[in-house]
Amino acid sequence: MSDRLSIHDNRTGNKHELDLSYGTHVDAGSAISASDLREIKTSDHDFGVLVHDPGFMNTSACKSSITFIDGNTGTLLYRGYPIEALAEKSTYLEVAYLLLHGELPISSELDEWTTDITNHTFLNEKIKKFLDGFRYDAHPMGILVSALAALSTFYPKSRNVHDQDIRDRSIRRLIAKIPTLAAFAYRYSVGLPYAYPDNDLSYSANFLNMMFRATETKYDADPVLERTLDVCLILHADHEQNCSTSAMRAVGSSDADPYVSVSAATAALYGPLHGGANERVLEMLAEIGNVKNIGHYIDKVKQGEFRLMGFGHRVYKNLDPRAKILKELAEKVFEVTGRNRLLDVAMELEKVALNDEYFVKRKLYPNVDFYSGIIYQAMGIPVEMFPVLFAIARTSGWLSHWEEMRKDPELRIARPRQLYTGYAKRDYVQLASR
Numbered sequence: 001m002s003d004r005l006s007i008h009d010n011r012t013g014n015k016h017e018l019d020l021s022y023g024t025h026v027d028a029g030s031a032i033s034a035s036d037l038r039e040i041k042t043s044d045h046d047f048g049v050l051v052h053d054p055g056f057m058n059t060s061a062c063k064s065s066i067t068f069i070d071g072n073t074g075t076l077l078y079r080g081y082p083i084e085a086l087a088e089k090s091t092y093l094e095v096a097y098l099l100l101h102g103e104l105p106i107s108s109e110l111d112e113w114t115t116d117i118t119n120h121t122f123l124n125e126k127i128k129k130f131l132d133g134f135r136y137d138a139h140p141m142g143i144l145v146s147a148l149a150a151l152s153t154f155y156p157k158s159r160n161v162h163d164q165d166i167r168d169r170s171i172r173r174l175i176a177k178i179p180t181l182a183a184f185a186y187r188y189s190v191g192l193p194y195a196y197p198d199n200d201l202s203y204s205a206n207f208l209n210m211m212f213r214a215t216e217t218k219y220d221a222d223p224v225l226e227r228t229l230d231v232c233l234i235l236h237a238d239h240e241q242n243c244s245t246s247a248m249r250a251v252g253s254s255d256a257d258p259y260v261s262v263s264a265a266t267a268a269l270y271g272p273l274h275g276g277a278n279e280r281v282l283e284m285l286a287e288i289g290n291v292k293n294i295g296h297y298i299d300k301v302k303q304g305e306f307r308l309m310g311f312g313h314r315v316y317k318n319l320d321p322r323a324k325i326l327k328e329l330a331e332k333v334f335e336v337t338g339r340n341r342l343l344d345v346a347m348e349l350e351k352v353a354l355n356d357e358y359f360v361k362r363k364l365y366p367n368v369d370f371y372s373g374i375i376y377q378a379m380g381i382p383v384e385m386f387p388v389l390f391a392i393a394r395t396s397g398w399l400s401h402w403e404e405m406r407k408d409p410e411l412r413i414a415r416p417r418q419l420y421t422g423y424a425k426r427d428y429v430q431l432a433s434r
């Protein structure tokens, strides 16, 4: 097989040979260099051919060895390991290590990593004063985006993104502190005193402790809920070049520090078409309210009035493997928490949509957010915290991509081109003459 692609330019009759590069295997695709297309011109004044790709539907922005997705077969691998195996056998902190370092840790490495993360969970006390400035009803995602950016000012050395030791420390701090920031944002919004981290607890149990601890000295999370949260974090930890990861890479490509870069990625995640979707799923279920209203609601979706939240995915045109895992997990959670009316609406909605021609034809399956929203709701986590949980999980993924990007010899500041469609040069018109 030739590793070159020939392009015949019908405008000039010229033939161009472009080099191809390949991913690990044929499912990972091949790519030409977009810059090579610039050589295809009709004259010396011609700017050359650009790739026009709004929404980056088919543009490879980097080489990456972190996560592989095959949307047609519903495959998701972190560093080669199937998501199903990691969800069954691993823990979030182990997966974070895997994403960042490329290999599963041996026992001593995992101990050191866990201890290091656990020892960095506390926040500078001044962060509490910063939080005090927010309105009582501030959305915790807004607080998180701002507080993450504010953390950058507490660690000015982190701006030296060329120093490996400093980068490593920033990475550990961010993974350790984001659950504390998130839980503080929640406690602030409900007027509860902050619950400090408990370093005797696992990453997930500690988060539940900081969310829900009341007067007890030691918070005792239900083991099913603790494990469920950990699995949810594993499933959301990375998903290759999605909107927020691309934001992380774009902002980081200007040598911005990792705190402001994670803040920018969190802002991208906030949108309802991305990490804000599981919040919208619950709003939608509340709006439907009752199983008997589902038919009418689906009709409106099909008429294009709005979208069914938690359905569809840019990459998966088959069942999202994460959704499958969460669906099974949901049943275990309901055994602990009991069912409620919204859960019944969700289950019936799923059944109706999966059998409806509109959704079948467009390959619209429930995505990870459909089930994560239902699970979090059953666990007593308030709706506004859903995207926050997503941000906690994705922090390890964002930082893995950031670290990979920092070591990439092809790293250039992100700066897309455009196809200009405005006026050609024209003369300024004086106000009186317009």
Ligand code: ACO
Pocket (backbone or CB within 6 Å): 272, 273, 274, 275, 277, 301, 306, 307, 308, 309, 310, 311, 312, 313, 314, 315, 362, 364, 367, 368, 369
């Ligand atoms: N409900 C109803 N119709 C839908 C939905 C939906 N949720 N999603 C897509 N469609 C329809 C579109 O109207 C379009 O129909 P048409 O061909 O008749 O015009 C067709 O399916 C294709 O839709 P696109 O917009 O081209 O799909 P795209 O890949 O751009 O969008 C997205 C993917 C944004 C996830 C979309 O499916 C959506 O808006 N879903 C709801 C929001 C959501 O759940 N987001 C979470 C995504 S998962 C995550 O971020 C972790």
